[in-house]
Amino acid sequence: MDTATLQTFLAAQEQKDLLRFLTCGSVDDGKSTLIGRLLYDSQLLFEDQLTSLQSDSARFGTAGTDVDFALLVDGLEAEREQGITIDVAYRYFATEKRKFIVADTPGHEQYTRNMATGASTADLALLLVDARQGLMRQTRRHAYITALLGIRHVVLAVNKMDLVGYSRERFDEIAGAFRALAADLGFESLAVIPVSAKLGDNVTAKSAHMSWYEGPTVLEHLETVPAGGRDAAPHLRFPVQWVNRPDADFRGYCGTLAGGSVRPGQQIAVAASGKVTTVSRIVAQGDDLPQAEAGEAVTIVLADEIDISRGDMLVDAASRPEVADQFAAHLIWMNDSALLPGRPYLLKIGPREIPASVTEIKYRVDVESFGHEAAKTLELNDIGVCNISLAEPVAFDPYADNRQTGSFILIDRLTNLTVGAGMIDFALRRATNIHWQALDTGRQAKASLKGQQPVVLWFTGLSGSGKSTIANIVEKKLHGRGRHTHLLDGDNVRHGLNRDLGFTDADRVENIRRVAEVARLFADAGLITLVSFISPFRSERRLARERMEPGEFVEVFIDTPIDVCAARDPKGLYAKAKSGQLKNFTGIDSPYEAPELAEIRLDTTTAEAEALADLVIAWLDENGKI
Amino acid sequence: MRERSLTHLQRLEAEAIYIMREVAASFARPVMLYSIGKDSSVMLHLAMKAFYPAKPPFPLMHIDTGWKFREMISFRDETVRRFGLDLIVEQNSEGVAQGINPFEHGSNYTQIMKTDALKAAMVKRRFDAAFGGARRDEEKSRAKERVFSFRNAAQIWDPKNQRPELWNLYNTRIRPGESIRVFPLSNWTELDIWQYILAEDIPLPPLYFAAERPVVERDGQLIMVDDGRLPLSPGEVPQQRMVRFRTLGCYPLTAAVESGATTLQEIVAETIAVRSSERAGRLIDREQGASMERKKREGYF
Numbered sequence: 001m002d003t004a005t006l007q008t009f010l011a012a013q014e015q016k017d018l019l020r021f022l023t024c025g026s027v028d029d030g031k032s033t034l035i036g037r038l039l040y041d042s043q044l045l046f047e048d049q050l051t052s053l054q055s056d057s058a059r060f061g062t063a064g065t066d067v068d069f070a071l072l073v074d075g076l077e078a079e080r081e082q083g084i085t086i087d088v089a090y091r092y093f094a095t096e097k098r099k100f101i102v103a104d105t106p107g108h109e110q111y112t113r114n115m116a117t118g119a120s121t122a123d124l125a126l127l128l129v130d131a132r133q134g135l136m137r138q139t140r141r142h143a144y145i146t147a148l149l150g151i152r153h154v155v156l157a158v159n160k161m162d163l164v165g166y167s168r169e170r171f172d173e174i175a176g177a178f179r180a181l182a183a184d185l186g187f188e189s190l191a192v193i194p195v196s197a198k199l200g201d202n203v204t205a206k207s208a209h210m211s212w213y214e215g216p217t218v219l220e221h222l223e224t225v226p227a228g229g230r231d232a233a234p235h236l237r238f239p240v241q242w243v244n245r246p247d248a249d250f251r252g253y254c255g256t257l258a259g260g261s262v263r264p265g266q267q268i269a270v271a272a273s274g275k276v277t278t279v280s281r282i283v284a285q286g287d288d289l290p291q292a293e294a295g296e297a298v299t300i301v302l303a304d305e306i307d308i309s310r311g312d313m314l315v316d317a318a319s320r321p322e323v324a325d326q327f328a329a330h331l332i333w334m335n336d337s338a339l340l341p342g343r344p345y346l347l348k349i350g351p352r353e354i355p356a357s358v359t360e361i362k363y364r365v366d367v368e369s370f371g372h373e374a375a376k377t378l379e380l381n382d383i384g385v386c387n388i389s390l391a392e393p394v395a396f397d398p399y400a401d402n403r404q405t406g407s408f409i410l411i412d413r414l415t416n417l418t419v420g421a422g423m424i425d426f427a428l429r430r431a432t433n434i435h436w437q438a439l440d441t442g443r444q445a446k447a448s449l450k451g452q453q454p455v456v457l458w459f460t461g462l463s464g465s466g467k468s469t470i471a472n473i474v475e476k477k478l479h480g481r482g483r484h485t486h487l488l489d490g491d492n493v494r495h496g497l498n499r500d501l502g503f504t505d506a507d508r509v510e511n512i513r514r515v516a517e518v519a520r521l522f523a524d525a526g527l528i529t530l531v532s533f534i535s536p537f538r539s540e541r542r543l544a545r546e547r548m549e550p551g552e553f554v555e556v557f558i559d560t561p562i563d564v565c566a567a568r569d570p571k572g573l574y575a576k577a578k579s580g581q582l583k584n585f586t587g588i589d590s591p592y593e594a595p596e597l598a599e600i601r602l603d604t605t606t607a608e609a610e611a612l613a614d615l616v617i618a619w620l621d622e623n624g625k626i
Numbered sequence: 627m628r629e630r631s632l633t634h635l636q637r638l639e640a641e642a643i644y645i646m647r648e649v650a651a652s653f654a655r656p657v658m659l660y661s662i663g664k665d666s667s668v669m670l671h672l673a674m675k676a677f678y679p680a681k682p683p684f685p686l687m688h689i690d691t692g693w694k695f696r697e698m699i700s701f702r703d704e705t706v707r708r709f710g711l712d713l714i715v716e717q718n719s720e721g722v723a724q725g726i727n728p729f730e731h732g733s734n735y736t737q738i739m740k741t742d743a744l745k746a747a748m749v750k751r752r753f754d755a756a757f758g759g760a761r762r763d764e765e766k767s768r769a770k771e772r773v774f775s776f777r778n779a780a781q782i783w784d785p786k787n788q789r790p791e792l793w794n795l796y797n798t799r800i801r802p803g804e805s806i807r808v809f810p811l812s813n814w815t816e817l818d819i820w821q822y823i824l825a826e827d828i829p830l831p832p833l834y835f836a837a838e839r840p841v842v843e844r845d846g847q848l849i850m851v852d853d854g855r856l857p858l859s860p861g862e863v864p865q866q867r868m869v870r871f872r873t874l875g876c877y878p879l880t881a882a883v884e885s886g887a888t889t890l891q892e893i894v895a896e897t898i899a900v901r902s903s904e905r906a907g908r909l910i911d912r913e914q915g916a917s918m919e920r921k922k923r924e925g926y927f
Contacts, residue, residue: 006895013821018634087788089769090762092815099634101813113790120792242647246680254676256644256794285678295632297643299678310651334790348795351651409795416799418789 016094019227022103022118024146025128026138030159034128034197035104038204038219039093088114097223112381113334115142116421119149120407123227126155126218131164131194134174140181141367147185148330148383148423150403153225154182155191157218162196166209184370191221233259233294233402236268236316239350240308244299252283252299253308258350258404259397260316262300263291269317270308271395276317277304311352313395313405321405324427325393328362331386333378335412335419340377342509344543345419347390349408355391355546356410362386376506378420387428399423414538447526450484454523455625456548457616459532460541460595461558462587463573464565466604466612470558471532473613478528483626486522488515490533503584509540516544523552528626536592554625556616557598562587564605635822642669642810643676644794645773646757649808650676650683652798653755656808659744660686660713662698663874664830665759665811667705668819671828672810673757674709685712687747687756691739692717693728693876695852701831714751718743728878729857745781748805755798755806763815773812779803820894833871834893836885840864847881872897 023031091102103118119125125146129139146154156178164170175192182190193202194213201207204219216224237259244252262268262279269276281301282289292298300314308314315321333339339358347356364375364384378384399406410420447454457474459467468489475487494501498514501507512535522529535541545553565587566574577585584590595601600619602612620626632640649656658673660666673682688702706713718726721738728735748756762769772788774796789797800806811819823830841848842862849856851864856878858864869882870893887893 006891006898009898010821010824010894013817014633014635016634018637087770087785089766090813091769092763092813094817117790117792241644242651242677244677244680250679252679254647256640283679285675293632295637295640297640297647297676346799348797350795351648403793407793407795409790409792409797411797411799416797416801418791418797421790421792 012096013094016097016099017227018099018101019124019222019225020101020103020122021124021126021222022088022105022115022122023126023128024105024115024118024142025159026130026133026136029128029130029133030197031104031128034126034157034159034195034203034218035091035102037197037200038102039091088118095219095223098227100222112141112145113332113421116145116149116332116334119145119151120403120421122149122151124153124155124222124225125151126157126222128157128159128197129174129178131158131160131167131170131174135177135181137368139178140370143178143181143185144365144367144370144383145332147187148332150399150423152188154187154189155193155218155221155225157197158192158194159197161194161201161207161210162199166194166201166207168210168212171213189225191215191225193218193221233397233405235319235321236260236262236266236314237321237397237402237405238262238268238300238314239352239405240310240312240314241351243309250301251305252301253314254297254299255314255351256297257292257294259294259402261291261293262298264288267317268302268314269320270306271313271315271321271323272393273307273312275306277302277306279303311350313350315395321395321397322427323393323395324429325390326359326387326428327396328385328387328425328428329408329422330365330399330425331358331378331384331388331410331420331422333380333382333384333420335417336380337412337419338377338379338505339382339384339420340506340509341386342506342513342543343537343539344413344546346411346413347388347408347422348411349394349396350405352394353411354394355413356388358386359389360387376504385425386422388422396424396427398426413542443524443526446524450526452483452526452528453625454526454549454552455528455620456519456523456544456553457528457530457556458519458535458541458544458553459530459556459558460535460598461560462562462565462592463534463585464568464570465558465560466609467532467534467558469609470556470602470604470613470616471530473609474616475530477613477617478626481626483528484526485528485530487530487532488519488522490515493518493533503590505537505584505590508536508590512537512540512544516540516547519544520547523548534586534592536586536590538593538595541595554600554620555595555598556600556602557595558602558604559594560604635818635825638811638814638818639672639675639822641794641813642672645796645808645810646673646676646682648796648798649755649757649806653806655751655753656684656755656757657687657714657748657751657753658682658684658757659759660688660702661759661874662688662694662702662705662831663759664819664823664834665761667828667830668814668822669757669759669811670705670709671826681709681711684757685714687714687716687751687753689740689743689747690715690717691735691743691876692722693739693855693878695831695833695850695874695877695880697831697833698874705829714747716743716747718746727855728876748781753805754800755808757808757810759811760809761814761816761819762809762812771809771812773809774798775807775809776800777805777807781805783807817894817897820890820897824890824894830890831874833874835889836868836870836887836892838866839869839882841867841869841882848884850877850880850882852877 025031089104093100105115105118127142129135158171158174171194194210195202201209202217204217238255238257240253240255242254244254264279264281266279268279279300280303282292283299283301341358344355344357347354361375362385363372364382366373375384397405406424408422409418412419459471461467471487475485478485498511501511515533519529519531576582577588586592600616718739726735726738760768772791776789777783840851842864848869868886870885871882887896
């Protein structure tokens, strides 16, 4: 290749745009084979890759003596052995017209979260069905997730046409059924193409067997469908990712434009505070930039010194995003542990991480009928519409308007796993309209009138561990020293305030949430509050801790081994649980998560209740709480 | 507003910069693995852009096996001086003392001198995030790895249990002792790398350019005789051949290709025309189909 040819080639490369697409379908529909065929027919495989493909085909292949294209993309050992795809794989290829990034995603239902992952960055979805099987449960689910994640262009490849005798009737039947299904999903373009990935019909070259089909091949369609549109949101959105301060003279805000464009002199606002200023420079290595577009990673300098940090959003002053601490969203659940309403998770939206909880599951979506069903929780791969409440207001746009500023993930605060992915529908105004009533007589005033400071002593432990016994003695001792106290006991509260709650995980979370709120009210009133609840989950004890003022919450772990509790069995509950008469019993068929960093740990096998209660009093004395 | 003005390379550049800033903002002790090759050169160039006018807020670290090309080491030291950056060089001194070498110890050599050395350095220096220049188009198991790839406290990768990674929302949460390997060039292809080097005029070690070099031919692979430690069979005489390297590593394990490409333009032209993927020049990858996945699980980059 001479220099002139190279220059022409590189110039053409520069002009190429990029289409990101994903392939999905049911098990054995031939997704990986189709991608392998695209790479093979576009002559994008290197010789050594072909050599290893031929040896792999003989070893693991499911295509007899033929080359098995699926082995090109099934990269993990388990996949090659089992002949299935278990994780999303990314592939890269280019034709004369375009560059492509392909996400190959699995069909098995348990890996649906990976399909959502691939779809989150795709412009187009290539769905496969087996011509013999027609539409499957997974086809409907995948079509729904495609629409949910905002993909506007869809191709349905009706594969294995060779196995139905290249039947036009069969193709028309499937195409008709899919068009009917897709009618509700609002795609901008939909193409249905009859193919045989294994034999190459209509993948990159027109099929000689289906002269009745007059549309484009898969590759022709992929080369011509409109690309982009992902960063098409018109209004400036600039989430601040990093504050750049090399010295006292320079303060730049680093981030990637999630919408619109920006230029020096432009008036912008900080979304949360509403403060307005102007852009003075867009800094880049070499010369400053005259302007920056959506998708560009830049550093912005502002005319005024205002307080801005990571997580703030700089926006078009004339067209601002929502700022709220509650919103409604579609949520895809991605973890084996079900969503628990009321449990605090960490929500990541743009560069911002903030505690949040689901306050209500409005409904779960049936992905076959697309109908709504009532649900108390969301299990792995469930999709639901929820109300979400955040610890502080955040700036966002509806997902339909902006995929960057309208999307979030939920992270479990103990395991750190990504457990959910959400798309915001709209802000909820309730929070804005119920303002905190400022009270003239403050909590300090109430406490000092009693000559004490509020403390919440939170006793946690298994049933029969001795929580209530010890808490009762502690309360008597405090009372004897002239302290104002109140004791909330698990069993007693369940007869009144919480009598509507059972013992499922979801109800246990709500049980603790309510008690934590009541304890907080008592603390506000200046009381020393003793809470005696099994409270088996760390997350909810942490929630309770965070509801109180710093230093106010004292966790007391009554550490009694389960066999000792079961031997004591003061209420006969262990016997019932073991015989199966009592379900969801903590320590038997429901977990107890022991505290890791309790302020006080009491071992009831080494001392009597009276002595242990004295230890609690001594701790309160030493720490200046009483 | 539907039409975008960004080119493919600008998009890749912006994505890599976003990833680097996310790491800088989210981790207490990040580090950039610097292996001197073209991918590392691009990664470093992007890091300089991401934090301009400041310097990148993390040091570079090179795991030196003791068997790198001499020109790589001099290029490394020159680069660090030019940018004024902090460089950490780590070596498995136990491995050196035991005389571990690529001739007698096969894949154990890579495990001990690269993987073990890296893991030990991560622990010793308490790094919680490490950038690597790996790309998904290099190899099949890499194609399935996340951009933010979680490692447990034993620095093990569990490919079947990766965190879902949606949009550009990277989960950076870890517990003490755990870490994340971060791959800002995940979505780049080999051609993208070369085009970007050309467009941005990024300096590369001279080994990438064709020159007369002393080589021996073994199993069809050209191995450069970079110093006197390469054992020669009886009658084996190094020959001066016009060769260059498509990938850089330990010299006894990195095969050269015959080439007349002495300029960047010629290298890119050759890359476009070539019909052999670049990792074929790495002898360690050819052992078995899933060897890379195994090495990666154990902590190899």
